[in-house]
Amino acid sequence: MALRLDQKLYERLFDCVHCGFCLGVCPTYAQLGDENDSPRGRLHLMRALVEGRIEPTASVMKHLTLCLDCRACQAFCPSGVKYGSMIEQVRGELAERVAGASKTVIERLIDRLINDVFPDRDRSDRLMLLARLGQAAGMDEFLEQSGLRDVLPPQLAxxxxxxPKLGDRLEAIPVHLRPTCEIRARVGFFIGCVSESMFGPTNRATLRVLLANGVEVFAPPAQVCCGAIHHHNNKPDVARQLARLNIDVFGAIEGGVDAVVTNVAGCGAMLKEYGELLADDREYADRAKRFVERVRDISEFLVGLGIRPPTRAMKMKVTYHDACHLAHAQGITKQPRELLRSIPGLEIVPLPESDMCCGAAGTYNLTQPKMSDRLAERKLSNIDKTGAGVVAAANAGCLLQISQHARRTGRDLRVVHPIDLLAEAYGDDGCL
Ligand code: SF4
Ligand code: SF4
Incomplete structure (x- = not known):
């Protein structure tokens, strides 16, 4: 039976003129050199599936599921092919057909974690509390040294x-923060769900940088997950409901805000897609468009505002990795570098293939471990070539992926968000 694809998207499949320009930027094509694992080849497969000319055989599925949805091809395509929406819809439909079939208990458990636990800040927080207790009791070392980790189901391992090493549990983020100096802007801060549980210090660093730049911050506690996980896992209704909630919550900030700011590239890309997600919702379509106009990545916001340069020098060599959801999905590449350049003393060295996916890609590192590892190793070899001891990336998934592989391969590499470095450079300066 032919696959369904939204009629407008189906028509846009014909935008592809088969020029092949995208082949050079596709990570899976770079690794495998197989046309079926290139954007052009996958578009061809998708069209054949929708037109009922081929069946979703195991081999077809393999090529489609190996795509990272990194959108490098979309950002590069001169014909404006909407590759991301197409692959997401096609994979969603394929997943629906095999839903529930032949899933092991572990796969169901992982699904549950990804779809129901990580996106819920309270549940995610409770899970991290358990992880903290385990780490404090030496569970990591025990699993490692006893060899027990090797007998865990691979996805759990x-x-x-x-x-990451989880530090102390942090106080909840204040609902309202005012800088001590003149206020230059008012923003709503998007806290995130699992990123707050794992990268809480980066959220606090972001708040300090905003205050140091004279920004008043509102962080409404009723905000929810951006919906990216559900959107990419074929649960559009859940994603839409979360989008409506966030639009309501940030819209209710008294006096309004100039921007809604996030420090996670994946969340930012999703928040900016609310207009498209709610385009057919009569009540929310216009509100979603207005909301999207105010969403900013933290680097985009600060550069737009004008960064107050920090005074503390940071003597270190840093390289910068472009997260796919920042560089390809949002077109933001200059601003994070500008943010780093504002730090005195920092030596910034260019990273070869900086915008090639590191293999994190949401849950890809769990579902496609081999390709994910190959891309992580490619990223780390490129980082090695720079001679930098620090790599900065503006997405939680990239930070996890790069630091995990650096640990596993015994590399001495500090992996940080650019905002962490900027906050260190401010120290107690500014309007804190
Ligand atoms: S997706 Fe774009 S860049 Fe790639 S072959 Fe088609 S038209 Fe060319
Ligand atoms: S989204 Fe990324 S992995 Fe998928 S086809 Fe495009 S460039 Fe290749």
């Missing part, structure tokens, strides 16, 4: 290996 990978999840465990990805977990």
């Amino acid at each position: 990978r999840l465990h290996a990805m977990l």
Whole structure:
């Protein structure tokens, strides 16, 4: 039976003129050199599936599921092919057909974690509390030294290996923060769900940088997950409901805000897609468009506002990795570098293939471990070539992926968000 694809998207499949320009930027094509694992080849497969000319055989599925949805091809395509929406819809439909079929208990458990636990800040927080207790009791070392980790189901072992060292549990983010100096802007801060549980210090660093730049911050506690996980896992209704909630919550900030700011590229890309997601919702379509106009990545916001340069020098060599959801999905590449350049003393060295996916790609590192590892190793070899001891990336998934592989391969590499470095450079300066 032919696959369904939204009629407008189906028509846009014909935008592809088969020029092949996208082949050079596709990570899976770079690794495998197989046309079926290139954007052009996958578009061809999708069209044949929708027109009923081929069946979703195991081999066809393999080529489609190996795509990282990194959108490098979309950003590069001169014909404006909407590759991301197409692959997401096609994979969603294929997943629906095989839903529930032949899933193991572990796969169901992982699904549950990804779809129901990580996107819920309270549940995610409780899970991280357990992880903290385990780390404090030496569970990581025990699993490692006893060899028990090797007998865990592979996906669970990978999840465990990805977990960073969790510091102390942090106080909840204040609902309202005012800088001590003149206020230059008012923003709503998007806290995130699992990123707050794992990268809480980066959220606090972001708040300090905003205050140091004279920004008043509102962080409404009723905000929810951006919906990216559900959107990419074929649960559009859940994603839409979360989008409506966030639009309501940020819209209710008294006096309004100039921007809604996030420090996670994946969340930012999703928040900016609310207009498209709610385009057919009569009540929310216009509100979603207005909301999207105000969404900013933290680097985009600060550069737009004009960064107050920090005074503390940071003597270190840093390289910068472009997260796919920042560079390809949002077109933001200059601003994070500008943010780093504002730090005195920092030596910034260019990273070869900086905008090639590191293999994190949401849950890809769990579902496609081999390709994910190959791309992580490619990223780390490129980082090695720079001689930098620090790599900065503006997405939680990239931070987890790069640091986990650096640990696993015994590299001495500090992996940080650019905002962490900027906050360190401010120290107690500014309007804190
Ligand atoms: S997707 Fe775009 S860049 Fe790639 S072959 Fe088609 S038209 Fe060319
Ligand atoms: S989204 Fe990324 S992995 Fe998928 S076809 Fe495009 S460039 Fe290749």
